[in-house]
Amino acid sequence: MHTQLDAALLLSQPLTWLLAGLIVFAAGYVRATIGFGSGLIMVGLLTFMFPIKLVVPMVLLLDIVGSILLSGYDFKHIRWPELSWLLPGSLVGMVFGAWLLYSTPAQHLTLFLGFFLALYVLYALWVKPERLPRIARGWGLPLGTFGGVIGSLYGGGGPPLVAYFQMRKLEKRAFRATFQGIALIDNVIRIGLYVFFGLLAFSQVGAFFLLLPAMAVGLWFGNRLHLRISEVAFLRATLLLLAIIALKYLVSGFV
Structure with a gap:
């Protein structure tokens, strides 16, 4: 494992740059296709x-770029009322998660996240994703808080927010647009938190610029697929990704 992540390392080791670029491309492709998952994919593999x-x-x-591009593209589809409870919960969760990332080994919480996701996926498959019950907006407060903690720790608080949006019955375009809206707000705030805790160094910005083209290309290809898939296929794809993420965190939590 490399002990640094900056432009100098990537430029001096083209194979490392290529592998990291492929991971970022895949993450951008998934993000544009189903609206979330890029942060968890990149963190999980990088x-x-x-x-x-x-x-x-x-x-x-990199996630901020995805949020800006996708939220701008889908701006008129954002369901702003859905953020009324999600956003306050996310703010609380982000602060707590950033503190945990700064002060404790973040991997200690992976097992809990894995169990939560696995139980949700099993429940959704049991009732079928298109038949999930509709929940009240108030559920956005606890799920937003959970998403904020996970976002600060692992680079993407998508899974709890996905559960909320699925059970709020948002169609695929509104789902993706509204997710980008809260993700963009969350990411901007997280930058401030990471700077405050000394977690974001200037050297990482160089690596970001070298990997940015891979993210942009992945987003472009993923958006083309998003506009073509059906609602049922979209719901099932989100559950498949959640199941993969759950398995990854369960395995890492036990190892």
Whole structure:
């Protein structure tokens, strides 16, 4: 594992740059297709190559690009009332998660996240994703808080927010647009928190610029697929990604 993540390392090791670029491309493709998952994919795979405390802040910068581009593209589809409870919960969760990332080994919470996701996926498959019950907006407060903690720790608080949006019955375009809206707000705030805790270094910005083209290309291809898939396929794809993420965190929590 490399002990640094900056432009100098990537330029001096083209193979490392290529592998990291492929991971970022895949993450952008998934993000544009189903609206979330890029942060968790990048953190989950890049941490095999770099320390998590270097990866998470750099991934945050890449995720902001995805949020800006997708929220701008889908701006008129954002359901602003859905953020009324999600946003306050996310703010509380982000502060707590950033403090945990700064002061404790973040991997200690991976097992809990894995169990939560696995139970939700099993429940959704049991009732079928298109038949999930509709929940009240108030559920946005606890799920937003959980998402904020996970976002600060692992670079993406998507899973709890996905559960909320699925059970609020948002169609795929509104789902993706509204997710980008709260993700953009969250990411900007997280930058401030990471700077405050000294987690974001200037050297990581160089790596961000070298990996940015891979993110942009992945977003472009993923958006083309998003506009073509059906609502049912979209729901099932989100559950598949959640199941993969759950398995990854369950395995890492036990190892």
